[in-house]
Amino acid sequence: MDSNSIVSIVSKFSKAWGQMLGSVDVAIDLGTAVTRIGIVGKGIVLKEPTFIGLNTKTNEYIFFGEEAKQIYGKTPNFIKIVKPVENSILSDFDACVALIDAFTKRAVFPYYAHNRLIRTGLNAYVSIPSSATEVQQKATAEAVKRVGYVRAMLIQKPFLAAMGAGFNIFGQTPIFVVDIGAGSVEIAVIIMGGIVASRTLILGGDNLDRHIANYIHLKYGIITGELTVEGLKPSLLNYENHDASATIRGKSLENGLPKSVKITSSDIREAISPAINQLIDGIKEVIETLPPEIVDGVFRTGAVLTGGLGTCPGLDHFISSEVKIPIIASQSSENATMQGLLTLATQKDVLPRILV
Template sequence: MNIRKRIAIDLGTTSVLVYSRVHGVILNEPSVVAVNTFTDEVVAVGEKAKEMLGRTPGHIVAVRPLEDGVITNYEATEKMLKYFIKESIGTTLFRPDLIICVPSGANQVQMRAVKQAGIKAGANEVHLIEEPLAAAIGCGIEIGDARGSMIIDIGGGTSDIAVIAKGGIVTSASLRTAGDQADKDIIDYIRSTRNVIIGEKTAEKVKKNLGSIESDLTEFIVKGRNISTGLPEEVSLNLDDIDKALDNMLTEIANGAKQVLSTTPPELVSDLYESGVTLTGGGALIRGMKEKIQGLIKIPVNIAYDPISSVVKGTGKSLNWINKLAVAEDSKLELSRRIMENKEKLRRR
């Protein structure tokens, strides 16, 4: 009997979700860390640290330790994971086993960094699962089926698009166009059309209040700084504004889905006409996302139930296969090692 606790972590660019088999999703907080640069101590993590973004004195820096789904600040990631693990399971004699999901485009170096950060944060073992697979499992898709399924997971830093069959990814793409890009596009749109600068947090509010299918608002007022006068100014935005602001981002993701389809075997494409495409992740809730993708690829598109939690729930369900994941990871590393050895032999000839 294994007495170690096992938890699943969706380590996202904008938020971290933690799942346990007993309690389900037990934590959902922003992936932000505030550090005192004088003492190198962590001042705040998660929601409290996010509140400090753009509002801290010079010696306290609030940072996002992940960018485009991969670690860019290793030390901050380690401290953030340590905090979230403790918040999730409390104090325990035995180090927990973790499963962490990574983007489908992550390379060996990036995956190794995630595993090392997890170990240093207090884990006993760290296993990885690719986000599209985790999202598909979380959506209830039977990934072991021979029939093809297509998943589009739109997170904060990356959009992972994959066609899945027989328990594996047949073809995939990882785009750097996702929820964070929507915030940047909103900032750029207001700057160019209203001559007003707003911050990232304000742009996120616009996206959630005006650009989400879960909101009934048709107008939203934001406050920013006028570029010409330098004075505060209110700006009124409507649905037409948000459609224009996000059009390029929606088109890029739709084109990414089209590109993945173009490299998918014909038999699997035929399956997709019947099974459709499943949208997951917070970006799935962006107004017009479903319609834009469906209009371009000509295949039915459905939004998953509770799309924000799909990845971490799928990662959590894979806790039952933790031993099989370990074998799969070892096989991948062995295959990579052999490929490198063969390349080196060819180079020496």
């Protein structure tokens, strides 16, 4: 038996022994709109809305994820639907702990149900906004540990988005990443495992929904629900001059009765134009702060668009025409942060360089 075969056998034995002892690496992306959980070596095992339902009579959390989102705005007074993450930051600590606990039991434990020691061997790799304060970072780590994770390792989102989009964040070529999530936009330039310039804007998908709701309110005179407005973006929002339409129903401002109106892609683009212009200004401001040599590299390599809004047809070309640098949308735009977590969790040699 040659040395390579021995090394291979030892590696497989070590991996199996580690699983027997309950050491499991779990990736957690606590998004404002969607929470994703992945297991290193298995991939993404859960993708659920970041919603939770509280029975205020019994003080118990009884609805989690999709089931909580579906009844948002439709519940009796004693059922409170909570969004425990706002603008990418924990806003309700207890609700967040309950949500992580429910999702961990649902998504992680079934893979290791035979292992009674799993509770003592869970390691969490958690995404965190680059703008998070020390208090917010500690709150996120504590929420994860309360569930039973032994360690909670925090990694800033720009690193994860770039890594998930297929870039080497430890190389000498600058990486310009624009990550548009539901709660915030992370704009950053990364080189050799460090962020040389960055900016966080509260301009995520939820903010765009509010712009759309206000626009419909003023132009068509109806009040719409949050979930109704949220559903318009995937079907109508595009920057390819393709004008689609959809009919929605809301509450008339005139008499309070139901009223239906037709919304077009042009309406959606017009509604969010102030926010998109602010995003473009933010990208320009980050470019202006860069050293000359890095600016040259950015103009040659361009920027990558990630996050939920990165899937919007034509948005990358529209922004590119405004900021005058190449911009492409990542092929794994929606899951870029989670893919980055799963990748970096396996690179134990370089991981300490970017941990918060």
